[in-house]
């Protein structure tokens with residue numbers, strides 16, 4: 001591993017400055033750890049104008065929330081490099097090397113991966129354009145704002161049955177596009193949805209088009225009459241941004257949504273110096289859940305460093 005001077009050696013590097021990463025950094029900064037946050041600046045909820053379900057910050061714009069978070073961590077001496085991207089990580093025995101796009105690198109005693117996910121949307125024209133405004137994934141985040149309106153649920157897998165039943169809580173005018181449900185749409189599921197007054201459409205949606213009046217039109221295969229909606233819920237496939245450690249052979253958890261790094265309660269992976277928090281390991285985590293995970297990871301990293309400091313102090317060669 002390359003040698004670096006002390007300025008390039010950090011107690012902790014946090015990759016990703018979203019809700020999870022900044023919460024980890026807050027704990028580390030307040031624990032007087034020399035901490036560097038590297039953030040490319042593309043948080044998952046950047047498509048939405050407002051955040052909801054975040055106590056104390058309901059209705060705040062995601063960008064304002066993160067700006068405030070950066071100010072808070074900087075007040076404790078944390079360095080935040082905005083617009084920078086980590087391109088490579090390398091693990092040594094006592095440190096990790098963190099390489100930036102462009103070739104510069106730093107070393108750190110511990111690392112928090114808080115890089116989030118990408119929502120891979122179904123390849124249907126119009127979905128990406130409305131993502132975060134009229135095309136939604138989480139009724140807890142945005143359901144209140146469209147309560148009682150004409151809502152659609154575009155299912156992409158059998159797991160979509162849960163979303164189809166859930167959205168009914170926010171409106172009694174719900175149309176479920178059931179093409180994606182496959183075997184989940186058995187007689188029992190049909191009966192449950194029908195009993196709740198949910199309409200089922202079996203034809204495939206080929207386009208979701210914004211109308212001049214602000215409503216949406218779900219266009220169906222075979223030129224059937226389009227369905228007019230105010231908003232449509234769907235689930236993107238979560239793609240975790242964990243390529244930086246994908247070849248390391250770390251323990252993973254296989255789920256119906258894909259493969260994610262396995263972590264313990266503090267967010268520690270199977271590498272003793274690497275923690276992971278937020279959506280990168282937990283795709284259902286909302287902002288407050290990601291904050292909690294980041295906070296735990298920050299405390300976990302500090303506890304590890306405290307132990308290592310003590311072992312070094314008694315001279316056991318760590």
Ligand SMILES: Cc1cc2nc3c(=O)[nH]c(=O)nc-3n(C[C@H](O)[C@H](O)[C@H](O)COP(=O)(O)OP(=O)(O)OC[C@H]3O[C@@H](n4cnc5c(N)ncnc54)[C@H](O)[C@@H]3O)c2cc1C
Pocket residue numbers: 015016017018019020021038039040041042043044045046047048050051052053054084085086087114115116117119131132137138141142241277278279280285286287288290
């Ligand atoms: C449209 C939409 C609306 C949402 N609305 C809400 C809501 O109202 N309320 C709510 O609670 N939740 C909401 N969510 C969920 C919310 O976005 C997530 O819970 C939250 O963003 C997870 O935080 P995170 O820190 O794990 O990841 P992110 O917020 O995605 O942050 C990860 C950061 O890491 C950076 N990064 C990634 N790779 C690298 C790299 N190699 N080097 C440097 N930086 C890197 C990214 O650019 C990004 O800035 C919404 C999600 C979506 C898609």
